[in-house]
Amino acid sequence: MSKRGVSLEALDAEAQFIWTASGDGIVGKSACLWCAYTGQQEEETQAWGWTEALHPDDRERVRQLWLQAAEQKRFYETCYRVRHYAGEYRAFIMRCMPILNDDSTLREWVSQFAFTTTEQRETQEAAELAGQLKAVFEAMTDGVTFRDVNGNLLLINAAARRLLELGSEIDVTGEPYQNLSSLYRVYDEHKQLLSIEQWPVSRFLHGEVLSGEQAVDAIVRMPSGREVEYGFSGAPVYDRGGHMVGSVCVFHDISESRQRERSVQQAFNALLTIMEEVARLPIQADEPTEAMPVPLLHTIGNTLTGIIRQVLQCYYVACCSIEPQTGKYHLVGVSGLMAEEESIYRQEVEQSTIFDYLEAEDVAHLRANEVLLRDLVTRPYVQQHTDFGIRYRMMAPMLLDGQLVGLLTIAQVGADLTYTPEEIALVKAIAKLILQIIERVRLTKEWTAARANELALGEANRRFDAFLSIASHELRTPLTTIKGNVQLALRRMETLKSQYTQQLASLDSYEQIMRALERVHLPLMHAAHRTRVQERMISDLLDASRIRAN
Structure with missing residues (x-):
């Protein structure tokens, strides 16, 4: 049919x-x-x-x-x-x-x-x-279990089996949760081993309600040896008469989210560490003439890259400045290379532009404030450069007024290297911080030079004023004597002329004598005039010096 x-x-x-x-x-x-x-x-x-x-x-x-x-x-x-x-x-x-x-x-x-x-x-x-x-x-993506008041398992969904590594051939129905202690180890978030009485399922059966902010996180070591962090919530279940009939437990894998949280926290702590170390750098000197000079830029650069390498635990860190118009590279600092390697790296950088390393497309990404990740095996540099056996590069741009003025390079070795978004954001923040420090060093050096010029000019003026004061004193003393003697000679000559003019008038040589006296009188008059002029010039110099000082 x-x-x-x-x-x-x-x-x-x-x-x-x-x-x-x-x-x-x-x-x-x-x-x-x-x-x-x-x-x-x-x-x-x-x-x-x-x-x-x-x-x-x-x-x-x-x-x-x-x-x-x-x-x-x-x-x-x-x-x-x-x-x-x-x-x-x-x-x-x-x-x-x-x-x-x-x-x-x-x-x-x-x-x-x-x-x-x-x-x-x-x-x-x-x-x-x-x-x-x-x-x-069964469709719920969170693991769900239901146990009776004695802790025996009555219901378990597929997600719970998967999360607990229970294959379909393993029947745990009716098993008390205490029997799981031979398969699983449960730790708190600080990796302290929890007793069975501290397990979330035990707490539910003792009447605790764990949900929302009261939900607990625990690290579970699975039968395979893998450690997974779970978030647990649940509550006891009561019948209509108010009697407890069991408890429900809901849990899900939070390893990834907690790892992200830890990455964010680690990134934040790393940034704080770098900022604290940077704050100790002697970047500014109030008086450049004192014992604490402003350090050179490459000294600051080497110190910064050393701090960053220590915090990020990478192979080496390099910081380069870039001329916006030409793309010319200049090494600011590097840490992690041997002295010979550093010398080779510095020489290559100083003879190159950014376009010798990266394609125009990648440079455009940097100018758009994007971080580049580069595998030098699959994507080598545009021109051949020494890679020191280090395969991976992370490059973070330094932008000032929209122009690419620097590049921070992080070199890593690991073949399975991956960067989290938090690590990328951290490197971008570090690059911005370095740029601010470099700008501060540059401005401080300019201020130091200007301040030094100002101090030098002030010292020159002080010495000049001192010289004028000494010179005026040294000049006035003989000038006063000369002026007094000339005036005395003129008065005595006038006295002689007035006393002996009548007596000499009867002499045949009167005219000759008067001409001789006149020849003496005229130079004395000229000398008296020049002493007055010289005295006025000295006074004018002193007045000008006082005006400039004030």
């Missing part, structure tokens, strides 16, 4: 209504009893028209069930309400059997409808609800 014949005979035994439908759920031929019961015309039952006789709350559910069964080509059973032609609804059980062709393709459906009592309907609905709950329970 054909597959269809067997199915029809089996269904006819209990059916009130039977009909057939195509593989996609479209009704082909309906039972007359359906039309008689619902009042529908046969043409109204075609396609999905028969669902109009269902209760509005059941229509979409029944349709979706049919479509799912059609896709999976499986038997299904459900309960729904059908409207009598008089207008009242009554519960029916529908059973649908797929009829397959010889090649296992779906040919049609045979559907059976049977009246059901309230008790049958409730039983059917309860069975459907239980099936739905089981499907939901």
